[in-house]
Amino acid sequence: MSNRVCISLDAMGGDHGPTTVVPGAAIARERHPELHFILFGDEAVVRPLVEAEPRLKGAVEIRHTTVAVAMDDKPSQAVRQGRGKSSMWRAIQAVRDGEAQAAVSAGNTGALMAMSKICLKTMAGIERPAIACLWPTVRGESVVLDVGATIGTDAEHLVEMAVMGSAMARIVLDVERPTVGLLNVGTEEMKGNEAVKEAARLLRESKPANFTYHGFVEGTDLGRGTTDVVVTEGFTGNIALKTAEGTAKQIASYLKAAMGRTLSAKIGYLFARQAFAALREKMNPSRANGGVFLGLEGIVIKSHGSENAQGFAAAVDLAHDMARHDLMRTIRDMLEQTPAVAAGVSAGLDASLAQK
Numbered sequence: 001m002s003n004r005v006c007i008s009l010d011a012m013g014g015d016h017g018p019t020t021v022v023p024g025a026a027i028a029r030e031r032h033p034e035l036h037f038i039l040f041g042d043e044a045v046v047r048p049l050v051e052a053e054p055r056l057k058g059a060v061e062i063r064h065t066t067v068a069v070a071m072d073d074k075p076s077q078a079v080r081q082g083r084g085k086s087s088m089w090r091a092i093q094a095v096r097d098g099e100a101q102a103a104v105s106a107g108n109t110g111a112l113m114a115m116s117k118i119c120l121k122t123m124a125g126i127e128r129p130a131i132a133c134l135w136p137t138v139r140g141e142s143v144v145l146d147v148g149a150t151i152g153t154d155a156e157h158l159v160e161m162a163v164m165g166s167a168m169a170r171i172v173l174d175v176e177r178p179t180v181g182l183l184n185v186g187t188e189e190m191k192g193n194e195a196v197k198e199a200a201r202l203l204r205e206s207k208p209a210n211f212t213y214h215g216f217v218e219g220t221d222l223g224r225g226t227t228d229v230v231v232t233e234g235f236t237g238n239i240a241l242k243t244a245e246g247t248a249k250q251i252a253s254y255l256k257a258a259m260g261r262t263l264s265a266k267i268g269y270l271f272a273r274q275a276f277a278a279l280r281e282k283m284n285p286s287r288a289n290g291g292v293f294l295g296l297e298g299i300v301i302k303s304h305g306s307e308n309a310q311g312f313a314a315a316v317d318l319a320h321d322m323a324r325h326d327l328m329r330t331i332r333d334m335l336e337q338t339p340a341v342a343a344g345v346s347a348g349l350d351a352s353l354a355q356k
Contacts, residue, residue, distance in 0.1 A: 011041030013107025024312030137225030181217035
């Protein structure tokens with residue numbers, strides 16, 4: 001069987017468009033020679049960049065598009081104006097049509113989610129998609145979801161996210177039986193809103209076959225890496241993500257200022273520069289760039305719009321891993337093997353058949 005992995009790219013998405021997407025794809029292909037790409041965008045702009053990049057020789061097909069989704073477009077506006085013809089839509093469509101195994105875009109998040117839901121549809125039995133990201137911890141990395149797909153949730157959706165996040169953790173973190181925690185205001189069973197407490201009950205009683213329910217975790221557990229997967233609703237998850245990114249930049253700013261304040265500090269920095277370089281690399285958000293849209297009938301990865309080529313390459317790396325290790329099959333298998341979710345899937349299918 002061929003090892004070839006084909007990724008479709010929205011070349012016009014993000015703050016920098018093709019000038020970031022093309023070199024990012026080249027960096028990723030250097031790490032994964034089996035990668036091939038379908039680039040959707042303005043051919044007059046994209047082709048010279050591709051031809052100037054020897055690492056992409058023979059690995060790229062360019063498909064011309066005349067419409068690009070702007071970063072400040074409303075999702076409804078983006079769908080109305082770009083459906084069927086924008087670089088973002090066509091990158092997603094390539095996944096739907098089986099031409100690509102995953103799509104990556106640095107474009108407008110709301111538009112990307114709206115188009116993905118319309119073009120790919122949600123998986124059977126899944127209430128709504130979630131965005132999962134890799135979160136740096138003192139132990140390595142964890143999977144955190146939802147970090148911004150939807151506001152508000154119920155117990156059943158939290159359980160679905162636990163399953164989908166565990167499937168991602170098995171692939172990306174190479175953990176056979178991931179541990180899952182529900183983000184809460186405390187670890188005691190009586191704390192939290194009704195949706196979180198009910199989800200905890202469902203996870204305890206379902207005794208899932210492919211992951212271990214740890215219990216409640218708090219905000220401090222995110223950085224500790226207490227569990228392999230942390231589940232929360234999109235409002236809380238997005239605030240936590242932006243807070244962590246802001247704190248990392250704040251600490252880096254403090255360190256830079258402190259190291260240049262006095263002569264002794266500058267001399268001390270010379271002796272400790274390797275340690276500071278390691279810290280800077282550990283705190284670099286580009287290393288964990290890429291949010292995975294889980295719960296769709298296809299793989300879509302969202303890169304930060306302001307990322308550089310290295311950051312975009314990290315999102316492509318993630319798409320490669322998801323496609324290479326068949327994320328969709330892993331999620332379906334785990335959904336079927338988790339009683340609390342399987343019951344919902346069965347009910348959803350029965351309702352669908354009844355409507356027909």
